Amino acid sequence: MHSQITGLKVAAVIFGLMAxxxxxxxxxxxxxxxxxxxxxxxxxxxxxxxxxxxxxxxWRLAKAP
Structure with missing residues (x-):
């Protein structure tokens, strides 16, 4: 489960940098x-x-419980 959260955060950061x-x-x-x-x-x-x-x-998906 932790690797999925990390993946979501990495993708969010990449999209943020592109933005x-x-x-x-x-x-x-x-x-x-x-x-x-x-x-x-x-x-x-x-x-x-x-x-x-x-x-x-x-990012919100990664922070969800």
Missing amino acids: LGQAGRLATQPEIQVSGTAMPLWPSAIALIVLLGLCLWL
């Missing part, structure tokens, strides 16, 4: 080119919300 990366992209607003076309910022905003939600969800 921080997306937040950093939104904060710095770098210009990213994909095949010569500028990548908009709105996908990063959606990714931030989804990743943060997954992070919080998994």
Whole structure:
């Protein structure tokens, strides 16, 4: 049982770090080119919300009795 809780916490931390990366992209607003076309910022905003939600969800599951 302890290994499952550890796995949930590790996954939550990974999702949290990915969310921080997306937040950093939104904060710095770098210009990213994909095949010569500028990548908009709105996908990063959606990714931030989804990743943060997954992070919080998994962390709460790991803390549940």
